[in-house]
Amino acid sequence: MKKTYIRPLDLRHGSVDLSHGGGGRAMVQLIGEVFGRAFDNEWLRRGDDGAVLPAPAPGERLVMATDAHVVSPLFFPGGDIGCLCVHGTINDVAVMGARPLYLAASFILEEGFPLAELARIVASMAAAAKAAGVPVVTGDTKVVERGKGDGIFITTTGLGALPAGRELSGANARPGDTVIVSGTLGDHGMAIMARRENLAFESEIRSDTAALHGLVAAALAAVPQTRVLRDPTRGGLAATLNEIAQQSGVGIVLDEAAIPVDPQVAAACEFLGLDPLNIANEGKLVAICPADAADALVAALRAHPLGARAARIGEVIADEHRFVQMKTAFGGRRMVDWLAGEQLPRIC
């Protein structure tokens, strides 16, 4: 008897073709040899259409979040689309105050995409999921014709358990509260931009992509009365704070001099005419808490490796217009507005 009757996938030189999404033997093989092997766990091993999961503990509620990932380039200093799509969704669940439990992953692959790159991305996802202790319990794969996708798109969905009595929301900020960030801003976006524009700096700008549920747990253990947690991804700190101001019906005043920005990121932004406050982060928290708890929250964040450069950066004020303003380091004031369209470099 032959052992398998199937020729293994050529993970070095092979590429995705339409049969890998066709529902036939090739698809089953791709799922088994690439995804099943990397993510291996009791739910995937059953091979069913969905995962049967235990109910949360009594009093706990479920939190669900989903995030599509279309980053280009796929591999960048500090990470790749694989770990990014795990971190991004874990963080969306975590900033709700929930303990992330499970992930689902859906892949859209473009015909011709190298299997070697797919395997590398999936390995990175699996490593990130394992490090975070959050298994990928179900998934899906589709293949689109060449030219109809950009290599690979990954959508991940996360499920988490929210302890009884915990209420975090962007609508909770109150005048007098303190605004805190967990570290330097703009690292992820500038790592991507620097790679796209082939900017070379003395040392490489690295993405801050990281799973933040440990940092969140430390923060909430120290200051359970924390009112708002957010991860300032697309649109950067500026977009996140404008969202919170809208939701809570308050104004926010920032102190520019207190906002941590890595000097390399500041230099790259300067070069491209960009504002670090508009640049995406993938491993940072924005926290808003009552002023009398701010020192404790900053201390708790700083005690964690992912929050070493945490800082208080501003305060919430009463303002019916819901403006986000900033005291500039120069001594003036200005608004910190949403981005208009895509942030484009100025030309002269």
Added chain:
Amino acid sequence: MKYVDDFRDGEIARGLAAAIAREVEPGRRYAFMEFCGGHTHAISRYGVTDLLPPAVRMIHGPGCPVCVLPIGRIDQAIQLALDEGVTVCSYGDTLRVPASEGLSMLRARARGADIRMIYSAADALALAQREPERQVVFFAIGFETTTPPTALVIRQAAKLGLKNFSVLCCHVLTPPAITAILDSPEVRDLGIVPLDGFIGPAHVSTVIGTRPYAGFAAEYRKPVVIAGFEPLDVMQAIRMLVRQVNEGRAEVENEFTRAVTEEGNLKAQALMAEVLELRSEFEWRGLGVLPNSALKIRERFADFDAEARFGLRYRPVPDHKSCDCGAILRGVKVPLDCKLFGTVCTPETPMGSCMVSSEGACAAHYTYGRFRDIPVTAA
């Protein structure tokens, strides 16, 4: 960031602010125009206005490249991309400027036009070399700062004998625009725009030097202080202008000595003169048709002139009836005077060009300053 942060120091700014406040004469008002969008941006972004005494008013001038670009020129670029099927390359903000029929270059792209955003003229040339089957047109805009790179790529294209590269040259000149403002009835006769002096351009002056401004000081009796684009440069220039006004002087002074010389960049000037020549007239948004105010490609390089290659005709298009960009560019109105500002005209849906670039007076005020229009009140 050495040499950058040094010019944004809050401590020094406070010292300069105090000095300006001391030197302002009681009862006297000072109105200065910062010509360049770069200065407008710096003033808004760093909140320079908050550091000035109430007697000093800054008027935002027309020195924002996309703001002075008339609709008819954008139409030409869109026509090339949509009707002629060529690939049009231009700088970022240009893509968002509203054109005729509700189009912009970005919207034309959504309709299938091949329009690319580039960071430098060299990117357009490289694209033409890389894809020889494609006709590539570089839509070249801007003042004297962005002109030498355009001249350079035209010369390089000629040397390489490229058959698929040309330039739609819409470069404009700074001194004629300043003359137009000084000659406008609002400044000259009616006194609607009180104008006591200019902050002169930073980057433009690195190319043209300080000499071209001498006439404004001598003939029009207006002080000019050329200043860098950092906020401390702007404050220092304001202090120098206040002093000139107090002492009754009208001179060209150079605050930006670390980059600007009297004669400017001779190499860049020679390059521009080799490839480009004066247009007899050019339409500016807000300032109208100005004689000898722009550059065209010399006959010798006509093969690389998109207007000649594609037989483009210029058709002037009036601005939206209610759009006050023209008056705002001349300093006659401020953004808040415009009915459209912040209602139908926003950075997401610009009606006029001043709302497009962050260097434009309207976009700068909308993005950085609109909280000043309404007092902050508790909800």
